[in-house]
Amino acid sequence: MAHPIPAAALDQLFRVARTPNDWADTPVDDETVHALFDLLKWGPTSANSSPARFVWVRSPDGKSRLASLAMEANRPKIMAAPLTVIIGYDMDFPNTMPKLFPARGEMMRQYFSQPGVAEATAMRNGSLQGAYLILAARALGLDCGPMSGFDNAAVDLAFFAGTRIHSNFICCLGHGKPESVFPRNPRLSFEEAGRFA
Numbered sequence: 001m002a003h004p005i006p007a008a009a010l011d012q013l014f015r016v017a018r019t020p021n022d023w024a025d026t027p028v029d030d031e032t033v034h035a036l037f038d039l040l041k042w043g044p045t046s047a048n049s050s051p052a053r054f055v056w057v058r059s060p061d062g063k064s065r066l067a068s069l070a071m072e073a074n075r076p077k078i079m080a081a082p083l084t085v086i087i088g089y090d091m092d093f094p095n096t097m098p099k100l101f102p103a104r105g106e107m108m109r110q111y112f113s114q115p116g117v118a119e120a121t122a123m124r125n126g127s128l129q130g131a132y133l134i135l136a137a138r139a140l141g142l143d144c145g146p147m148s149g150f151d152n153a154a155v156d157l158a159f160f161a162g163t164r165i166h167s168n169f170i171c172c173l174g175h176g177k178p179e180s181v182f183p184r185n186p187r188l189s190f191e192e193a194g195r196f197a
């Protein structure tokens, strides 16, 4: 039976983890990127549909291109971070259902291909996978700087041309400079955010 993980691990994932705005130049190596993917891929998605797609941007040219398509305030963050991942979702994800859900692959392919269902499923589950990425990165000792302040259509053209993949958000990864975090903002209380029914 599973037990709660130690308090120090909960701190690292949630209570102490912060969003940095500047980055040390310590690189994130291939092994760590693969370890990150090999954790996040296990996070649950609707019928295992796994619609998220990832572009790991770390070449000088890739960083410059991505930064040029971001809001002014986000540009230096992308340039300073050793790695920024673009989290996209693939509108062709229904075609992977026979592989990802063999028991009912063709049925799920047809179901998820319906207009409306396809968009909602891709965005919902692609966003979940982006959240799994953040928590997996923190679990591996990396800091995360998620950002939605960029031109999605332009990023799609620059990084996903010729596909039906759309960008959702981007996330700087690496080791943040502790002094670069903004003051911690409050969160809603349990009662403000929800109720029992």
Ligand SMILES: Cc1cc2nc3c(=O)[nH]c(=O)nc-3n(C[C@H](O)[C@H](O)[C@H](O)COP(=O)(O)O)c2cc1C
Pocket (backbone or CB within 6 Å): 017, 018, 019, 020, 074, 145, 146, 147, 148, 149, 150, 169, 181, 182, 184, 185
């Ligand atoms: C989906 C998403 C989009 C965000 N977009 C931006 C952004 O464009 N620029 C930015 O500086 N921070 C952005 N942030 C960072 C948040 O403001 C930050 O993570 C949040 O305030 C929590 O900060 P904390 O972890 O230090 O408590 C984004 C975060 C998320 C999850």
